[in-house]
Amino acid sequence: MDCGVITSKTVLLLLSLTFWAAAAGLSYVGAYVINTYKSYDNFLQDKYALLPAVIIICVAVVMFIIGLIGCCATFRESRVGLGLFLAIILVIFIAEVSAFVLGFVYREKVKTDVQGTMRSVFEKYDGKNPESTVVDYLQEQLHCCGVKNYSDWTTTQWFNSTGNNSVPQSCCQQEAKNCTGHLDQPQELNTRGCAQELEAGLQSVIGYAMLVILGFAIVKFFGMLSVCVLTCKKEESGYQPLYSGVFA
Numbered sequence: 001m002d003c004g005v006i007t008s009k010t011v012l013l014l015l016s017l018t019f020w021a022a023a024a025g026l027s028y029v030g031a032y033v034i035n036t037y038k039s040y041d042n043f044l045q046d047k048y049a050l051l052p053a054v055i056i057i058c059v060a061v062v063m064f065i066i067g068l069i070g071c072c073a074t075f076r077e078s079r080v081g082l083g084l085f086l087a088i089i090l091v092i093f094i095a096e097v098s099a100f101v102l103g104f105v106y107r108e109k110v111k112t113d114v115q116g117t118m119r120s121v122f123e124k125y126d127g128k129n130p131e132s133t134v135v136d137y138l139q140e141q142l143h144c145c146g147v148k149n150y151s152d153w154t155t156t157q158w159f160n161s162t163g164n165n166s167v168p169q170s171c172c173q174q175e176a177k178n179c180t181g182h183l184d185q186p187q188e189l190n191t192r193g194c195a196q197e198l199e200a201g202l203q204s205v206i207g208y209a210m211l212v213i214l215g216f217a218i219v220k221f222f223g224m225l226s227v228c229v230l231t232c233k234k235e236e237s238g239y240q241p242l243y244s245g246v247f248a
Contacts, residue, residue, distance in 0.1 A: 008226040009074055012085075015223040016070030022216055023063030029209050030056035036205050052106065052209065055099040059092055066092070079231060086227040093220040100213045107206040114199050119147050125158045127168070136170035138194055142201065145171035148193035150186070 033053035066088050073081025124131040139145055145167060146152030153159050153167040165183050172179030176188035183189075 005230060008230040009077075011222060011226040012070060012074040012230065015219060015226070016067045016074065018219070019063045019067030019070065023060040025212065026056050026060035026063070026216070029212050030054070030060065033205055033209050036202065052099040052103040052206070052213075055095055055102075056209065056213065059095055059099075062088075062092075074230075077230070082227050082231055086224060086231075089220050089223050089227070093217055093224065096213050096217040096220065100210055100217065103206050103210040103213065107203050107210070110199055110202045110206070114195055114202070118195050118198070119152075122147055122152065123156055125156060125168070127158065136168060138198065139168065139170040139190070142194055142197040143173070143190045144192050144194035144197045145190045146193050147195050150183075150189050150191050150193075152193070154183075 030053040033056075034050055037050055037053070066085075069081065069088065070085050072078075073085045121131050122135060125135050126132055150167055150171055153171075159167070166181040167183065167189065169179065169181045171181055171189050173188055173190055179185070179188040181189070
């Protein structure tokens with residue numbers, strides 16, 4: 001057994017053993033992206049933006065079985081098993097590349113999506129409805145106020161109806177304990193707009209997911225090369241494994 005075969009088998013075994021860790025990692029990333037989008041779903045009209053995360057989770061579901069197939073096929077040096085392992089890795093590789101491309105597309109689309117819907121949601125604010133809850137949550141979590149800045153509230157129907165020259169208390173800075181949202185005390189308010197903060201947050205999440213997907217895609221690529229090397233070497237040398245099994 002030459003160095004190429006040993007190296008290929010080592011790579012395949014390591015790849016198989018990492019499938020379980022990959023499943024956990026991909027599940028976490030997919031769930032985190034979905035949870036982040038659900039927190040701000042009122043600002044995102046295009047539900048297909050969740051597609052990359054769904055693909056990631058679907059890939060993670062089959063990781064355990066694939067790892068088992070990989071270990072068995074590598075140990076037994078089965079042509080059928082290695083062929084099955086190669087086909088599975090190829091499918092996952094294509095799915096990951098697709099998720100990476102979709103993530104890149106929707107990462108750029110976030111800007112127009114957020115800008116196009118956030119203002120209409122803020123206009124529906126009345127302090128009681130579901131949109132108001134989402135807006136308050138957004139402003140508290142992102143430490144922002146208004147769409148572009150805190151002065152955007154002066155053009156809303158809620159501001160004109162209250163007549164107290166103030167913005168929602170969710171605009172108040174955390175350290176301002178006695179803040180009432182009054183515009184006469186801007187130093188107690190978060191002045192940055194929520195559109196910019198939300199765009200940066202969502203793009204950061206998508207960027208992180210894309211890096212993880214790219215890393216696993218590279219590993220799958222080397223795994224496919226190792227399967228090809230092991231299969232070709234076996235055919236050329238004609239050596240047989242010491243035992244056969246279900247994949248033989």
